[in-house]
Amino acid sequence: MQKDTLCLGLLSLGPRSGYEIKQMFEGPLSDFYSLSFGTIYPTLNKLQSEKYVSCKQLSQSKKPDKKVYTITKKGKDLMKENLLGDASAYIRSGNFGDQIKSEFFLLLLFAKYLPEETLETVLNERVLFLQQKLEQFKYDGPVPSDLQALRNEKSITFIRGLATTLIESGLNYMEKNRGKLY
Amino acid sequence: MQKDTLCLGLLSLGPRSGYEIKQMFEGPLSDFYSLSFGTIYPTLNKLQSEKYVSCKQLSQSKKPDKKVYTITKKGKDLMKENLLGDASAYIRSGNFGDQIKSEFFLLLLFAKYLPEETLETVLNERVLFLQQKLEQFKYDGPVPSDLQALRNEKSITFIRGLATTLIESGLNYMEKNRGKLY
DNA sequence: ATTATATATATCAAACTGATATAGATAGCT
DNA sequence: AGCTATCTATATCAGTTTGATATATATAAT
Missing domain, CATH: 1.10.10.10 (Winged helix-like DNA-binding domain superfamily/Winged helix DNA-binding domain)
Incomplete structure (x- = not known):
């Protein structure tokens, strides 16, 4: 845009x-x-x-x-x-549109060059990080007043819900399939 | 990277x-x-x-x-x-990491400035587009030989699976919640 | 006192993209 | 045969964007 x-x-x-x-x-x-x-x-x-x-x-x-x-x-x-x-x-952009520019995906692509214990730590920390993100998106408490306008947008509610769903299913997938990377 | x-x-x-x-x-x-x-x-x-x-x-x-x-x-x-x-x-990057740079999310953020029938078309086309993406990720047929090396990487299998899961749950969410945007 | 942090605007070198240039080859159309 | 389009292949560059830094004031913490 x-x-x-x-x-x-x-x-x-x-x-x-x-x-x-x-x-x-x-x-x-x-x-x-x-x-x-x-x-x-x-x-x-x-x-x-x-x-x-x-x-x-x-x-x-x-x-x-x-x-x-x-x-x-x-x-x-x-x-x-x-x-x-x-x-x-x-319509054809981002978050499965053209480009995500995910350094994490690139790191996984070359996962075989990381020592196994490093890969393990990386995946554990990613899970922790995504769990924190999830909390952030779910949090519904007070925000600074000049940001409340944004929070109140119908579209923000929709997008926050979508983000929550995506993170949840991503976490779920990672926990079930991380064994495939070794 | x-x-x-x-x-x-x-x-x-x-x-x-x-x-x-x-x-x-x-x-x-x-x-x-x-x-x-x-x-x-x-x-x-x-x-x-x-x-x-x-x-x-x-x-x-x-x-x-x-x-x-x-x-x-x-x-x-x-x-x-x-x-x-x-x-x-x-660990803290892309696809729920720092940044998605999604023009589609930005468009939704300003959805109220689009005529209702335009918003409807936009959402319909987004669904179609994501369905096509899903097919691409699921497709397991032949690819040019110099790209087969990539296709065979364990990590690519993992990432393709993750992408498939994310698109599927995103589509699901959109179909169930698009009413919230009007 | 000193360091750190927050508000607030502005600028700029370095990096990156998207477009264009160049060039040989193939393929389809009339 | 001539014309246009497309593909392979490398290279360059203007224009845009970022990340860092500069400047200034004020508060809070150590």
């Missing part, structure tokens, strides 16, 4: 600063996508200069100033147009 | 040209990882100049010349060293 469309989409959930957009990528979106500051800040500047977002400079008492961006009518129109135009391309 | 380690790993399965390594990424590895020609060719040149691989220029009668690379003892040692050293980092 174009960085422009993505930033507009996140701003459509409510006004935010670049730093806060990054926090979304590191929090609730961290398993699905990310953009770096090096992409976010130039994108917001470009969107502002082309009037897709407006910007208010806020002086905060105990924190540095921040620039809060709000999506404009023009920006919402562009976002909708881009989503519609590119929807068909996104 | 470092491109060096990855290329050495693929060459450890048998001597290959840069073009043939790319074919692996576009064939049996396409759902898990990829590198472009712009990365593969410079990497092979660097590995050769540092004696991690040797190179034979082959004149072919009906095709362009090709450079076939073979991993050396020094190269195999480096590969094993790197795999061991980085193994713990790869």
Whole structure:
């Protein structure tokens, strides 16, 4: 997805600063996508200069100033147009679409070059790690207020449920079939 | 995973040209990882100049010349060293690890901006697409001989099985819960 | 006092991709 | 025979993106 469309989409959930957009990528979106500051800040500047977002400079008492961006009518129109135009391309992506870029799968591919006890440790730690992920996805407690907007999206509920299901069946498969790697 | 380690790993399965390594990424590895020609060719040149691989220029009668690379003892040692050293980092990656980069999940996140009939089409096509993927992973027929080496790896059997399981439970979830998106 | 951490924006070298260039061969169509 | 398309094969490069670093202020912990 174009960085422009993505930033507009996140701003459509409510006004935010670049730093806060990054926090979304590191929090609730961290398993699905990310953009770096090096992409976010130039994108917001470009969107502002082309009037897709407006910007208010806020002086905060105990924190540095921040620039809060709000999506404009023009920006919402562009976002909708881009989503519609590119929807068909996104059907074939990620999490069994084109690419997963899984370093873990690559490591398994070359598992025969690891000492057996290393492989054992690796698989044990992977299981632990996935169990932790599962807890994270299942956790329904309070989140920082500026992230609650995301949490409340119907689509986030759907995606969290899907992620939970996928991790559970992956864990199950690993526990039943890890013997095949030796 | 470092491109060096990855290329050495693929060459450890048998001597290959840069073009043939790319074919692996576009064939049996396409759902898990990829590198472009712009990365593969410079990497092979660097590995050769540092004696991690040797190179034979082959004149072919009906095709362009090709450079076939073979991993050396020094190269195999480096590969094993790197795999061991980085193994713990790869435990927390992809397919529920750090990042999926799923354009499809992003599209769902903004599903409310799509007309209802578009969303319906998108979900239907995603189901069809995943069903096709499932067939691909289940297919056990003949593959080009230079890719058979990969197919025969124990780890590939494990990973294909895992992918099949994940797609199946993902499909199942989507069919049962798609109503939650409207 | 010092170190660590958090908020906040900005920049940049290094890495990587996607596209394009080059070149010989084959295959199908008219 | 000529034309277009596609495949094998290597190479290069502009444009994009990341990961790291710089800058600045403030709080919390040791």
